[in-house]
Amino acid sequence: MPTPHYGLPRYRVIADQLRERIENGAIPPGALLPAETALTAEFRASRGTIRQAIAALREAGLATTEHGRGTYANAYPDRFSDAQTRRREIAADAELAALFDVEVGATLVEHQSVTRTESKVETVMRVYRLRQTGP
Amino acid sequence: MPTPHYGLPRYRVIADQLRERIENGAIPPGALLPAETALTAEFRASRGTIRQAIAALREAGLATTEHGRGTYANAYPDRFSDAQTRRREIAADAELAALFDVEVGATLVEHQSVTRTESKVETVMRVYRLRQTGP
């Protein structure tokens, strides 16, 4: 087989389809995606291409992979109705301060989203950002 | 050739050496890294491995790649522990314990990923999950 990637590359197309399943709940938060070998069969793609697609999902924050275990779906807070979100401002501890290169105690914004399945908490996701300075 | 990667994987070792050159000024900010084919010759590694090393540099915010052009070194790297993605087990504090409905101090899994633009930390995302045990 040649390698015609007119338009979108295959790994992007595959990543989009997997993203669709995560967002519409076919793969609920915390559930495992099919194994890489299973995906190679389903999409008729090499394992490298499948891994590239999964890497794209990870970068988008949609999945988390563990060695020997599998790849979990993460919640997509904006589109999940059963997700609770909260925003608050916190003081940077030493670790976050080092990452953001600010002083300890500087103000950071934390967005927290809690996803549940059948009222049981599945995941808690916290995203930290610098507080936006004025326009 | 087999694949003996005792200790650090090769792409990490290569990434570390390239990082060293960027941080000590051997490759000044804005300069191009050697081409991938040149690096394959220098490190006697396949192009895939070289690309993996460069991808690690990108994730760490140390380099920027442009399609038919090359990979540039970015400015202001040092002192950051390259913890782009990390997994660790933590003890639940009161807030997380309440959310997950477990005792304070119970073990949770935390995945952290850091995204950067131009070597500046943009967001820090932490996903908390119960540690899986049974089927």
Next chain:
DNA sequence: AGAAATTTGTCCGTATGTATC
């Protein structure tokens, strides 16, 4: 406790497509 099966991680070699010089 230990062996086997499963699953992701790393690495190689090759070929072709696409963007830039």
Next chain:
DNA sequence: AGATACATACGGACAAATTTC
């Protein structure tokens, strides 16, 4: 148009972590 450089894709092999039996 040609040369150079990165991007995508395939297939195979072995390593390492986890789960299952």
